[in-house]
Amino acid sequence: MPAHAWYIARVSRRPGPLWVAVVAFAAAVFLAAVERGVLELRGAEASWIWLDEVAATGRPVAFYAARDIDLRNAPDSARLTIAADEGYRLWVNAVPVGAGAAPTPTQADRYEVTELFDAGLNRILVEGWSSRGAGGVLLDLEIDGETALVSDDSWRLFRNWNFNLFYAFEGLEAGEPAKVWGRPPAGRWRLGSRARQRPLIPPAPPGLLPVPPMQIRNLGSTWSSLADRRRLPKVGPVMHFDWGRPVTGVLEIDLSDVEVGTALIYFGLEAPDPTVDRPDTVLVAAPDAPHWYAPYPLRFRHLLVVGIELDKPPLVIPIAADTEGEDQVLERLSAPPADQDGVFGLAPPVSWMQVEELVWDRLRGDDAEESLENRHAKPSDG
Numbered sequence: 001m002p003a004h005a006w007y008i009a010r011v012s013r014r015p016g017p018l019w020v021a022v023v024a025f026a027a028a029v030f031l032a033a034v035e036r037g038v039l040e041l042r043g044a045e046a047s048w049i050w051l052d053e054v055a056a057t058g059r060p061v062a063f064y065a066a067r068d069i070d071l072r073n074a075p076d077s078a079r080l081t082i083a084a085d086e087g088y089r090l091w092v093n094a095v096p097v098g099a100g101a102a103p104t105p106t107q108a109d110r111y112e113v114t115e116l117f118d119a120g121l122n123r124i125l126v127e128g129w130s131s132r133g134a135g136g137v138l139l140d141l142e143i144d145g146e147t148a149l150v151s152d153d154s155w156r157l158f159r160n161w162n163f164n165l166f167y168a169f170e171g172l173e174a175g176e177p178a179k180v181w182g183r184p185p186a187g188r189w190r191l192g193s194r195a196r197q198r199p200l201i202p203p204a205p206p207g208l209l210p211v212p213p214m215q216i217r218n219l220g221s222t223w224s225s226l227a228d229r230r231r232l233p234k235v236g237p238v239m240h241f242d243w244g245r246p247v248t249g250v251l252e253i254d255l256s257d258v259e260v261g262t263a264l265i266y267f268g269l270e271a272p273d274p275t276v277d278r279p280d281t282v283l284v285a286a287p288d289a290p291h292w293y294a295p296y297p298l299r300f301r302h303l304l305v306v307g308i309e310l311d312k313p314p315l316v317i318p319i320a321a322d323t324e325g326e327d328q329v330l331e332r333l334s335a336p337p338a339d340q341d342g343v344f345g346l347a348p349p350v351s352w353m354q355v356e357e358l359v360w361d362r363l364r365g366d367d368a369e370e371s372l373e374n375r376h377a378k379p380s381d382g
Helices: 003-011 017-036 224-230 323-333 353-364 368-376
Strands: 048-050 061-071 078-085 087-092 095-101 109-112 120-130 136-143 146-150 156-158 179-182 215-218 238-254 262-268 281-284 291-293 298-306 315-318
Touching: 061 136, 061 146, 078 087, 078 095, 078 120, 095 109, 120 136, 238 323, 298 323
Parallel strands: none
Antiparallel strands: 048 136, 048 179, 061 120, 061 156, 078 109, 078 136, 087 095, 087 120, 136 146, 215 238, 238 291, 238 298, 238 315, 262 281, 262 298
C-alpha cells in the first residue's frame, strides 16, 4: 500500500464521504497514469547509473558506459529505451543510434535497433555527460519482446575516449563499475510520460560535404562592448562563426588540437548576444574525445562558442540534399518539445546556470575552481 494511502486509512477510522472521495480520486489518477504510460518504466529492473565520485564535485563531466551482450541468433526485434540527465549519445556496434540533452529529463527515448544487432557479441556504448557533475543514465534493451539487458552495476565506465570502446573485440575489464543511484522513480527523476519513439540518426547524404563557416572572429579581443558589459578582460575565447546564409545539419566541432574544457554554445539566424541570450546547449567532452556533436540537427547561420578557443573551424554535416528534405529530417530529429505533464502540469525549465557561471568566472579571470568548491562545500558544524 502506498504511504499516502496508509496514512489516510490510519487517520480515517471510519470511511466518511471525504475518505471515499480521496480514495476514488487516487484510483482515477492511478488508472490515468497507467493509461498514459506514466508508470511504464517504474517496474523495470533498469537503474540510474553514473560515474562514481564526480557528482559531489559539481564539475562538468563526460564519460563512456559500455556493456556487451552475446546473442545466439540475430534478433527478430530489438528496442532500446534510454533517458539521461543531462545528456547522452548512443551507439550500437559503433553505429550512431541517437542523442539527447535535457537538464531535467521528463521522458525516455525509444529506438528500434533490430538491424544493428547480429548473432554473437554486440556492444552498446553510451556517452553520458552533465555540466554540473551530477547526473544519471537509464537504459533498457528489449530483444524479441523480452528484457535482455538493463543499466546496472554490471556496466563498465571509462573516463577517457578510446576508439576500441566502440567495438566488442576488446574486453571491458579496464573499466570501473557503475555507481547505481537506484531504480525509477529515484531522486529528482520523474519520467512523466511513456517513452517517445525516436528515429535513428541517418547517414550523411552521399556526395554532400560538411559545410565550413565563411567568417571567423575571435570576439574575446575585439568585441569591447561584451567585455565592458560583463566586466571581462579584452582577451579570451569568445568565438563567432558566420556561415553567410542559413545552413541545416548537425554541428561538428573538432577537438583534436583543443585543450578541452567546457563551452557555452549559442545558435541563431541572427548573431547571438551572450549578454542577453541564454546558451542553447553546452559543450562537455571526455578527455581525448576527437569531436563534439550537437545533440540535434539545427538550422542556423551564426554560432557563438564561449569558453574554448578552436584551432579548426566547426563544420555542419548536411542531413538532406534539398530544403524540403531538410525540413522533413528536422521535424523527425530536432529536439522534442518539453513534456507538458511534468509535476502538476508544470514542465521544468531548461537551465545551464551553474556551468554558465563557471565559464564566465574563468573568462573574467576569477578562480573558477575555488568558487566551484565554495558552492559545493559542506556547511561546518559551527
